[in-house]
Amino acid sequence: MTHIYIDLSRLCLTPFTTGIQRVAKEIVLRMLQDARVSVTLLCTLPSQTAWRVLPHDAFIRYYTEKTGSPYGEGRPQLLTPEDIPSGAVFFDIDSAWNMPMHRGWLFPILKAHGVTVVPHLYDLIPVTDPQYFHEQTMRQFLSWVTAVLQYADHIICNAEATKSALHTLCETLDIDAPACSVVPLGADFAKKAAAAEDEDTALLEQLPQYRYLLMVGTIEPRKNHRLLLDAVPELAKRGIKVVFAGRIGWNMDAFAKEMAKHPEKGRNFFFAQG
Structure with a gap:
């Protein structure tokens, strides 16, 4: 062997x-x-x-x-x-x-x-x-x-x-x-449910009733979260909400502040920080 x-x-x-x-x-x-x-x-x-x-x-x-x-x-x-x-x-x-x-x-x-x-x-x-x-x-x-x-x-x-x-x-x-x-990466691993923050729990309860675009992963420049954030107003007109889930990565502090103050936050844009 x-x-x-x-x-x-x-x-x-x-x-x-x-x-x-x-x-x-x-x-x-x-x-x-x-x-x-x-x-x-x-x-x-x-x-x-x-x-x-x-x-x-x-x-x-x-x-x-x-x-x-x-x-x-x-x-x-x-x-x-x-x-x-x-x-x-x-x-x-x-x-x-x-x-x-x-x-x-x-x-x-x-x-x-x-x-x-x-x-x-x-x-x-x-x-x-x-x-x-x-x-x-x-x-x-x-x-x-x-x-x-x-x-x-x-x-x-x-x-x-x-x-x-x-x-x-x-x-x-x-x-x-x-x-x-x-060798493609799999997605069949089991993970114990983590204790969710109250804000995240409320988000999870809301989402099933909506159509939404979800981006999961570290917030970093190469993943182009900016493109989707800029599209929030247009997507909202079509009844589609935007959800980011992940931790804040390198060189994204200014973007994080922008997300926190986004006028559509809590209505058509949501962020669950990992």
Whole structure:
């Protein structure tokens, strides 16, 4: 049985679970429950050159029951890149461009030891539409993509559009595209009902009687919430309400204030902050 190593440093270090961290959590939880899969979970140490191994039981308990810590108790088991054996797979499903352990340093070591490198590519938007991202994110992402294109044995994309963007990038750079598979993201995970705020509860009670457009996800520039917010008056004439649900993301403070003061708020525009 092929053994799979997964670095979940960003998931462990992020105080909230949304977007990519939610995907990583849900997929890994299922892998741990599948007897056909052999997995070691990792989290980077402060040295950024080694990991601590995350105990399966502690990880499952923390991310399903919110008790304890994903790190477990007692003295941690440590692992360096050189410790991963030949023939193993390093599956990079978390937001790896934002990891403490730089992939431009890590991937060559893994490859030299016969480890198969399989990154998950969610999109290439920081490359194709850089105007929507912070400069630091841009630099980190470009560095990560460079390492992926140079060292990946196989890339998993979440959509055909992502695979197409990858091939277009490789053609532009005049390099061969790595082997690639498309594995669409699922939506069949169960989530315990969270305690809703009074305002959100009132909103949920109102919506069934209306026609409405719903945007769910972090409020951020690239998702173009602006277009829909500007369309609220016209949509209202057609009997359609607009609902945003999600937390406020990077560079959206001014937009958040605008939403809070929107003249149609509470009538034709609603915002449930996650």
